[in-house]
Amino acid sequence: MAMDQELVKAVTTDNNFRVLLLNGQSVVETARLSHHLTKTTTTVLGRGLLATLLLASSVLKGTEGLTVRLNGQGPVGGMLIDADAHGTVKGYLQHGQVELPLLANGDVDVASAVGTDGFLEVLKTQGNLDPYTSTVPLVTGQIGSDFAYYLAKSEQINSAVGVSVVLDEHGQVKTAGGYLIQTLPDADNTAIAALEERLPTLPSIATMLTTATDPVKLAAMLLPDEPVKVLSQEQVAFACDCSKAQFAQSLAGLSSSELRQLITEDHGAEVVCHFCGARYQFSATELQQILAEKGKL
Ligand SMILES: [Zn+2]
Structure with missing residues (x-):
């Protein structure tokens, strides 16, 4: 053994x-x-x-x-x-x-x-x-x-x-x-x-x-x-249980003006998981979708 x-x-x-x-x-x-x-x-x-x-x-x-x-x-x-x-x-x-x-x-x-x-x-x-x-x-x-x-x-x-x-x-x-x-x-x-x-x-x-x-x-x-x-x-x-969907939710927690700033100034966002170091890329289009979903709430 x-x-x-x-x-x-x-x-x-x-x-x-x-x-x-x-x-x-x-x-x-x-x-x-x-x-x-x-x-x-x-x-x-x-x-x-x-x-x-x-x-x-x-x-x-x-x-x-x-x-x-x-x-x-x-x-x-x-x-x-x-x-x-x-x-x-x-x-x-x-x-x-x-x-x-x-x-x-x-x-x-x-x-x-x-x-x-x-x-x-x-x-x-x-x-x-x-x-x-x-x-x-x-x-x-x-x-x-x-x-x-x-x-x-x-x-x-x-x-x-x-x-x-x-x-x-x-x-x-x-x-x-x-x-x-x-x-x-x-x-x-x-x-x-x-x-x-x-x-x-x-x-x-x-x-x-x-x-x-x-x-x-x-x-x-x-x-x-x-x-x-x-x-x-x-x-x-x-092992980490993080996912892109989970970080999309965190991004949705930002204010609309913060999201707009990421879209117009940074043209996207990269989020890093502290626990495992995994990096998730969000394109400007994906951030637009998160912003649009926010508007529906
Ligand atoms: Zn992780």
Whole structure:
């Protein structure tokens, strides 16, 4: 069972932990290409996308969705990410072209890029119910631990969250992955202490993915004393549901004089989707049609 772009859900058979493992190489590489990201912003947005997929998978059901806003007042600005319960995610950074010097060990300086003076906000949409919003302050700006703090404070879920991205020398995504290890209510305290001691000594999950892609082997690296049982696995994807029709509706929301200006001065309009970078062209004729439809309302 190789782990090819998959989100694997597992439990330890002693009922100590619930484990989510994520191989998100193609998610992060697709985001990089869609938004023309730098090494710094590929790593920052990549971690955000991975953490959001893990969060969505652990707290959402059915048709529920969530939107994550994260802003630490750092040079990359705010991050906005949407995910559903079925492994689909999309998102962007306010300043996707920022590139900071690497740390002495060659790693991207995520905390400096994100900043730590800010918040992580999660908005959950649940069918016909009112959306539910919860906000926590950022603790490290490293993203994984910020999501773990959110889970503890807002969802009463004690967990360890690790997300990481490894780039090659050209800035392409070599590996990207994440884990979310949730402590179950009756977990043994000795096992929790052993895990807390072990996690800081391990290489990043993306580094582990360079040598092992089998989820059971990965789980064994994280939790060597715990027998693991895989419950389910699903595909994940960076994908956007935007369409030209949707942007035609947004254009119809402009005032008639603004539309006339686009027609006479710009002879058309180009609209860019923030979430996926897709570009939609509207000719002067198409804008005329939107303007005419508006007149009928
Ligand atoms: Zn889009």
